[in-house]
Amino acid sequence: MKWTVEEIRTFLDVMEAGTVSGAAARSNLSKSVISKRITDLEAALGTALFRRHAGRITPTEGAEELALRLRPALAEMNDAVESAAWGMVGLRGSLAIAAPMSFGINHLSPVVADFARQHPELAITLDYDDRTVDLVRGRFDLAVRIGQLRDSGLMVRKLCEDPRVVVASPDYLARRGMPESLDDLQAHSSIGYLNVHAASVWQFSSEDGTVTGVAMQSRVTANNGEAMRDMAIAGLGVALLPLFVAHEALRQGRLVRIASKLTPVPLPISVVWPPVKPMPMKLRAIVDHLAQAFSERPPWLD
The missing domain is CATH 3.40.190.10 (Periplasmic binding protein-like II)
Structure with a gap:
């Protein structure tokens, strides 16, 4: 059984890209080179790694298991070589x-x-x-x-x-009033975050360590903290933001910290x-x- 590291790398490229053309683009090689390396690896292993039909390839169950074992092994080999080089250069x-x-x-x-x-x-x-x-x-x-x-x-x-903060724009607060308590917050529309499960539940901690969750209704949601900040600046609702996102807008007065007696659970x-x-x-x-x-x-x- 003779196989090469290049064939292993190419096999993993095809597994991750899903197609020969995708693997070729990723590795800056021609499709013919990619196909030959896969064929040579299959010959060395004595088994098919992909099913071929109508110009498409689908990995076999054996290929899936092989990829799971090869990814960390190849990464460890690369790291070992780079670590050895570190001692010299x-x-x-x-x-x-x-x-x-x-x-x-x-x-x-x-x-x-x-x-x-x-x-x-x-x-x-x-x-x-x-x-x-x-x-x-x-x-x-x-x-x-x-x-x-x-x-x-x-x-x-x-x-x-990062200590999170509850914020709103001065314009929004002039129209809707300043919420301070948990009950006050629930009466307001919030700006939600898409990428965290149950992000509509805002969590606050008390001095004794108790955590209280408040379910918020969101009319506007976004998948990015800066987008949420901008929606809050535009006066579309209250937002629970990381301080690293909100700090500059707070300094400039475009946002105001509200519910100051409540302590959001930090990130x-x-x-x-x-x-x-x-x-x-x-x-x-x-x-x-x-x-x-x-x-x-x-x-x-x-």
Whole structure:
């Protein structure tokens, strides 16, 4: 049985792209090269990895199981090679980072730019999207996550906490009045968030640690914190926002903090990565860099 690393990479590219043409575009190779590598790998393994019909390919059950095992193995092999090179010439290779859009653009980009300046031989990819991505399938080395984390098997390092705020525009408050209590809030229309399950329930904590949830009715919903902020500035309702999204509008007076006696449950901000042993030097370096940048006092709290 003889197979090559290139064939393994190509196989995983086809699995993730779903088509030969998609894998060819991803790897900047011709479709004929992709097809030959897949055929050669099948010959080496002595089994078909894809069903072919009318110009389409569908992975077999064996291909699905093989891909699940190969993805972490290939990642660990890449990291081992890059870690060995680090001892001689510094951090090299590539680093792919996923993060929510508002936090990424406004606060993560400068921190990663500083890291990139320190390691000029390291290629860095930033992917900003409020949706939670699969790190392994997406080939991400790490991600910044905001909010309570589900038990996903990922390694986690908490960076800081963001104190959320309830806000509205001065114009909206002039028309509807200033809500202060939980009952007051429920009488107002809210601006909702699409990407979190049960986001319509706003949670507040008391001094004794008790958490109270308030169900809010949303006329306008958005999948991004800055879009929610802009809807609130436009006077379309009250919004529960991360302070890192709302702080500049509050400073400028375009939004006003309301329900000041209520304390929203804060949002933990964490960095997560797949469990790889030994931990690659490039991964350890970026995690430490992020922790140093955000753990003392995040910039939006100044």
